Amino acid sequence: MEYDISKRKAQILRAVVEAYVKGGEPVGSKYIAQNMMPNCSPATIRNEMAELEVLGYLEQPHTSAGRVPSELGYRFYVDCLAGEYKKTKAETEVMAERLRGKQHELDKILAEASRLAGSMTNYTAIAVKPRTDMSKIIRFEVMYFDSRNLVLVMLSGSGNAKTRNLRLSFDVLPTDAAHLASTLNMYIAGHTLDEITLPLMMQAEAEMGSEARLLSAAMKEIYSGMEEQSGGEIKVDGVDRLLSYPEFSDVGKLRGLLGAIESKDGILDTISNIDGDELSVVIGRENMSDSMSDSTLVVKKIKKDGKVVGAIGIIGPCRMDYANVMATVDALAESVGKMINSELRMLEGPKKGKE
Amino acid sequence: MEYDISKRKAQILRAVVEAYVKGGEPVGSKYIAQNMMPNCSPATIRNEMAELEVLGYLEQPHTSAGRVPSELGYRFYVDCLAGEYKKTKAETEVMAERLRGKQHELDKILAEASRLAGSMTNYTAIAVKPRTDMSKIIRFEVMYFDSRNLVLVMLSGSGNAKTRNLRLSFDVLPTDAAHLASTLNMYIAGHTLDEITLPLMMQAEAEMGSEARLLSAAMKEIYSGMEEQSGGEIKVDGVDRLLSYPEFSDVGKLRGLLGAIESKDGILDTISNIDGDELSVVIGRENMSDSMSDSTLVVKKIKKDGKVVGAIGIIGPCRMDYANVMATVDALAESVGKMINSELRMLEGPKKGKE
DNA sequence: TTTAGCACTCTTTTAAGTCGAGTGCTAACC
DNA sequence: GGTTAGCACTCGACTTAAAAGAGTGCTAAA
Numbered sequence: 001m002e003y004d005i006s007k008r009k010a011q012i013l014r015a016v017v018e019a020y021v022k023g024g025e026p027v028g029s030k031y032i033a034q035n036m037m038p039n040c041s042p043a044t045i046r047n048e049m050a051e052l053e054v055l056g057y058l059e060q061p062h063t064s065a066g067r068v069p070s071e072l073g074y075r076f077y078v079d080c081l082a083g084e085y086k087k088t089k090a091e092t093e094v095m096a097e098r099l100r101g102k103q104h105e106l107d108k109i110l111a112e113a114s115r116l117a118g119s120m121t122n123y124t125a126i127a128v129k130p131r132t133d134m135s136k137i138i139r140f141e142v143m144y145f146d147s148r149n150l151v152l153v154m155l156s157g158s159g160n161a162k163t164r165n166l167r168l169s170f171d172v173l174p175t176d177a178a179h180l181a182s183t184l185n186m187y188i189a190g191h192t193l194d195e196i197t198l199p200l201m202m203q204a205e206a207e208m209g210s211e212a213r214l215l216s217a218a219m220k221e222i223y224s225g226m227e228e229q230s231g232g233e234i235k236v237d238g239v240d241r242l243l244s245y246p247e248f249s250d251v252g253k254l255r256g257l258l259g260a261i262e263s264k265d266g267i268l269d270t271i272s273n274i275d276g277d278e279l280s281v282v283i284g285r286e287n288m289s290d291s292m293s294d295s296t297l298v299v300k301k302i303k304k305d306g307k308v309v310g311a312i313g314i315i316g317p318c319r320m321d322y323a324n325v326m327a328t329v330d331a332l333a334e335s336v337g338k339m340i341n342s343e344l345r346m347l348e349g350p351k352k353g354k355e
Numbered sequence: 356m357e358y359d360i361s362k363r364k365a366q367i368l369r370a371v372v373e374a375y376v377k378g379g380e381p382v383g384s385k386y387i388a389q390n391m392m393p394n395c396s397p398a399t400i401r402n403e404m405a406e407l408e409v410l411g412y413l414e415q416p417h418t419s420a421g422r423v424p425s426e427l428g429y430r431f432y433v434d435c436l437a438g439e440y441k442k443t444k445a446e447t448e449v450m451a452e453r454l455r456g457k458q459h460e461l462d463k464i465l466a467e468a469s470r471l472a473g474s475m476t477n478y479t480a481i482a483v484k485p486r487t488d489m490s491k492i493i494r495f496e497v498m499y500f501d502s503r504n505l506v507l508v509m510l511s512g513s514g515n516a517k518t519r520n521l522r523l524s525f526d527v528l529p530t531d532a533a534h535l536a537s538t539l540n541m542y543i544a545g546h547t548l549d550e551i552t553l554p555l556m557m558q559a560e561a562e563m564g565s566e567a568r569l570l571s572a573a574m575k576e577i578y579s580g581m582e583e584q585s586g587g588e589i590k591v592d593g594v595d596r597l598l599s600y601p602e603f604s605d606v607g608k609l610r611g612l613l614g615a616i617e618s619k620d621g622i623l624d625t626i627s628n629i630d631g632d633e634l635s636v637v638i639g640r641e642n643m644s645d646s647m648s649d650s651t652l653v654v655k656k657i658k659k660d661g662k663v664v665g666a667i668g669i670i671g672p673c674r675m676d677y678a679n680v681m682a683t684v685d686a687l688a689e690s691v692g693k694m695i696n697s698e699l700r701m702l703e704g705p706k707k708g709k710e
Numbered sequence: 711t712t713t714a715g716c717a718c719t720c721t722t723t724t725a726a727g728t729c730g731a732g733t734g735c736t737a738a739c740c
Numbered sequence: 741g742g743t744t745a746g747c748a749c750t751c752g753a754c755t756t757a758a759a760a761g762a763g764t765g766c767t768a769a770a
Contacts, residue, residue, distance in 0.1 A: 028763050040715050047763070064719050064763050084634045104518070141496050143510055151516045153508050155498050161518035164460070238592065240613035243606050251604050258595035383732050396744050401733070419732050419750050 005055070006294075010080065011037065012048050013057050017069045017077040021319055022274040024025055026066030028347040045285050069316065071284040074198065074296070075315045078281045078322055085323050087331040095120075095328075096335040106309060106340060108145030110302070111235050113332045114312040118238040121325045123316035124261070128271060130298075130310060131232040132160045136192050140184035144217075147171040150180070152218055154225055168214070180218060183207045193226050232299060234264045247294065266292060271311055277301050284318050294318060296324050300333035304340050312336065360410070365435065366392065367403050368412050372432040376674055379601055381421030426639040426673065429651070433636045433677055434474050440678050441687040446700045450475075451690040457588075461664060461695060465657070466590050468687045469667040473593040476680050478671035479616070483626055483654075485585035485665060487515040489580060491547050495539035497573075502526040505535070509580055519576040523569070531566050536575060538562045542572075548581050561693055589619045602649065602672040611646030616670065621647060626666055632656050634685045650675060653680050655688035659695050667691065 005013070015036040019027040029045040037045065049067050052058045057073040060066075069077065087095075099113055110127040118125030134156045141153040150166040187204035188196060203217070205212040239261065248254040260266045266289025273288065274280050282297040298320075299313030312333055314325050360368070370391040374382040386399040392400065404422050407413045412428040415421075421471040422469065442450075454468055465482040473480030489511045496508040542559035544550060555575070560567040596617065604610040615621045621644025628643065629635050637652040653675075654668030667688055669680050 026763090030763075042716095042763095043713050044711085048711090052767080060764090062720060063765090065721075066763065120694040139498055139500075141498050141508065143494055143496050143508065143516070145510065145514055147495075149514060151508075151510055151514070153496065153498065153516065153518065155500065155506055159500055159506070160506060161508065161520070162500070163508065163516035163518060165514060165516070205468060214401050238617065240610050240617055243613065251598050254593050258598065262593065262595055269659075276757095316641040381732090385732075397732095398746095400742050402743085405734080417734090417751060418734090419730095420752075421732065655766085 005076075008050055009048055010076075012045060012214045013052055013069070013073060013088070014077060014080065016049070016052075016058060016067055017073060017322075018121040020068055021321055024319065025173070026061055026068050028066035031066070046183075062167050069284070069319075074283050074318055075286075076282070078326070081323055081326065084324040085330065087327045092331045092335065095332055096339070099332075099339060100333055101110060106304075109336055110310045110312060111237075113236045113336045114235065117312055117314055117332050118241065120328050121314055121316075121321070122241050122244065123320065123325065124239050124242050126261075126299075126311070126313045126315060127235040127237075128268070129233045129235075130157070130308060132158065134160065136163060137189060137222070137226065139189055140181055141178040142166075142181040144172075144174040144177040147173070150177050150218075152221055154222065160348045162225055163233075164215055164225055166221060169218060170213065172211070172214060176214060179208065179211065180214055183215065184218065184222075188222065193223070195340065232268065234261075234267060240247055242316070245317050245319075247319060254296055257315075259293055260289050260291040265289075267297070267315075270297060271299055271301075271313070274299065274301070277303060277308075279326055281322070281326065281332070295324075296320050298322075298329050300329050302333050302336050302340070304337075309340070310336075359416070360412075360431075363395075364403055364407055365431075367400060368407055368428060369411060369432060369435065370674060371404070371407075372677075375423055376564055376676055379674065381416055381423050383421035386421070407570060424674075425638040426641070429638050429673055429677070430641075431680070433638070436678055436681065440685070442682045447686045447690065450687055451694070454687075456536070456691055456695060461659075464691055464694060465665045465667060466592075468591065468691045472593045472667060472669055472683050472687050473596065475683050476594055476669055476671075476676065477599065478596050478669045478680065479597050479674065480592045481616075481654075481668045481670060482590040483620065483666040483668070484590075484594075485663060486590045487511070488513050489515065489517060492544060492577070492581065494544055495536055497521075497536040497539070499527075499529040501534040501596070502528070505573075507576055509533040509577065517580055519580055521572055521576060523572060525568065527566070527569060531569060534563065534566065536571055538570065539573065539577075543577065546582040548578070569671050587623060589616075595669070600672050600674075602674060610650055612650055612670075615644050620644075622652070622670075625652060626654055626656075626668070627643055629654065629656070632658060632663075636677070636679060636681065651675050651677075653677075653684050655684050657688055657692050657695070659692075664695070665691075 012032060013314060016027050016079050019031060019036065029049060031041040032045050033040055033042040049058060053060060053067065056070055057069045057076060058067040063263050072301045095116065098116060099109065105323070109130055110129060114125040114127035118347065133137045134154070137154045138157050139155040141155070143153065144149040145151055148168045148171060150168070151162045154162045154164070156162070161279075169188065183204055187200055187207065191200070205215055239258065242248050242257065243255065248257070266287070270282055278313050279298070279300045282299075284296065285293045287293060287297060294317065295315055296318050297313055297315050299311050301308050301311045312329060314329055316325070367387065370387050371382050372383055374386060374391065384397040384404060387400050388395055404413060407424065411425055412431060413422040414425045416423060441528055450471065453471060454464065462484055465484060467480035469480040478605050489509070491512050492509045492540070494510040496510070498506040498508065500506055503523045503526060505523070505527070507519045508516045509519070511517070511624060518659040538559055541560065542555055558571055565569045587705050594613065595607065597603050597612065603612070621642070624643045625637055625647075634653070634655045637654075639651065640648045642648060642650065642652060649672065650669055651671050651673050654666050656663045656666045658664065667684060671680070
């Protein structure tokens with residue numbers, strides 16, 4: 001965290017990063033001297049840049065080209081930025097406003113927020129929804145649709161509900177549905193998959209009496225419902241935007257990144273490896289996945305009641321407009337956080353209005 | 356449908372398509388004469404090809420390059436193929452097998468089938484799930500989670516269920532949940548959004564008595580649930596595979612296509628414009644969306660009980676291995692169809708075993 | 711410590727020239 | 741008439757050479 005660098009070096013480094021991010025081409029001493037640091041001569045800048053290079057903050061694509069920030073250079077830049085990337089209050093308000101409306105389901109809010117982040121920054125956005133736990137169902141409900149179709153509703157301990165259609169090959173009555181529900185609640189609810197033993201099943205079957213076949217049809221769906229992990233998903237928005245950056249005009253690089261985005265594992269890994277709750281920036285090879293080693297990921301987790309319920313982020317080339325991206329992701333994540341937590345407050349009525 | 360073309364022309368056209376699909380480079384008369392039609396001289400082929408060009412089946416990137424099929428050329432080829440692209444029974448069986456296991460939810464089956472299609476053909480796969488209709492809710496259920504959290508289950512006329520979490524700012528009892536459910540079923544169920552008038556609401560509120568606030572909390576969720584069209588979704592798999600085809604090494608073309616895939620509207624339009632239920636191949640500009648005018652879409656709808664419940668398909672460049680893609684998509688769609696319809700049969704037990 | 715000057719390096723651009731694949735056409739052939 | 745051989749011609753792809761330009765590193769002076 002402690003970078004041992006003279007003030008002027010830092011200033012030059014910063015200038016290089018910003019110029020390079022903006023222009024996309026290696027930046028030379030002359031440019032810096034003229035545009036960003038008018039009180040230094042090119043030669044001075046050159047000397048400093050040469051030193052920054054041996055320190056590892058800058059790189060030279062080849063002799064007689066300008067300098068380009070190394071990953072370390074970006075890292076330094078980002079760390080310096082840490083304090084000052086916030087959006088203004090007004091901007092934040094605008095974003096929050098655009099998020100309103102859709103404030104119903106968490107998935108939707110996350111997706112919308114990430115989409116917004118993508119379009120505001122012109123990079124690819126991701127929304128992460130963590131796995132929801134269905135390993136223990138605490139309550140069942142059975143709805144009667146018609147004599148051959150029931151709907152099975154399963155409620156997990158964490159409050160997630162999942163529904164399954166039960167299509168039968170025999171006729172049942174509404175009372176059978178109710179009977180099934182009460183049987184399930186009595187014998188199956190509250191158990192994990194492992195705990196549902198044969199004796200338990202037999203008891204349940206006995207309870208169902210003549211409608212045991214209804215139970216077995218239901219159990220089949222329950223098994224599959226409990227086994228499958230819904231969630232752990234990433235929604236991606238705006239892959240096409242990647243193509244507007246020259247670093248991805250090389251099909252090879254693009255392909256790797258696209259693959260990584262699609263497989264999702266690497267990204268999930270990276271995100272789950274992030275410690276704090278703060279905005280985090282993963283630059284180049286800091287990423288777990290090799291195919292993302294030319295890209296940067298900016299993410300922020302979103303918490304509800306102290307628990308991580310998702311994350312939104314931006315993926316782009318290392319040469320990225322960090323200030324803007326960081327400010328946007330941070331503000332949006334913040335907004336989402338407030339929004340999903342304020343549902344409480346809103347309903348609770350006036351209460352230490354914190355705003 | 357009636358192409359007025361000599362047998363030999365058709366043969367040459369076919370040869371050109373196949374050679375071009377395989378090699379990716381304009382194919383010349385000599386190549387055809389040597390490899391595909393040994394009993395003709397290059398000159399003859401040349402003459403024929405020149406005629407095929409004025410007829411619009413072939414194109415020439417520039418003088419002194421070989422010929423390339425035009426869209427019409429591909430169309431002809433595909434139409435000719437109509438009969439003979441089927442997979443063998445054994446292959447079909449293998450695919451069906453790989454689909455088994457996941458046979459629970461339609462979404463999953465579709466997604467899995469399309470993923471399989473993509474990996475078998477090395478193109479980008481899509482799975483389409485049509486809009487599910489929630490405009491009229493025929494039945495409500497309310498599950499009691501804890502004193503401040505309920506789960507609201509809504510069942511539409513078409514049998515789709517949707518759940519919403521109801522987070523309250525006041526405490527309720529399990530009996531309140533039941534009461535809410537019966538009130539909703541009495542006053543709200545069976546109506547569309549428009550039909551829920553103020554008087555109706557007031558009646559319902561009166562019915563709820565002191566727990567009217569519970570009703571209003573629920574109504575908020577119901578409104579949002581009914582308004583939102585879930586579904587109409589496209590799941591895409593394997594965009595990165597597009598990059599392995601030289602036609603998309605041009606970033607511009609790729610960008611358009613990626614955009615189209617992402618916005619999804621164009622694709623949905625195209626698909627919903629397809630008339631029959633058969634496998635259909637939409638080549639180049641036959642697509643609705645401009646940005647897909649260099650791509651081909653191969654889709655097949657999937658029906659259940661005579662109703663379209665989804666579709667799977669493949670997107671790739673016009674220069675596509677049509678025979679393989681068509682066979683794969685067709686067979687997979689077929690398998691999925693059988694699978695979701697056989698759930699019935701399986702449960703019904705032995706019955707005119709059709710296989 | 712900073713700066714001006716200058717030779718040097720290395721990419722990018724431009725131009726010219728060559729190569730080769732494939733065509734279209736004409737004339738001979740069956 | 742349909743088919744084939746031969747040949748001139750076209751046009752992109754590739755190669756090579758040269759010129760241009762940008763930026764550096766180093767030296768020496770301020």
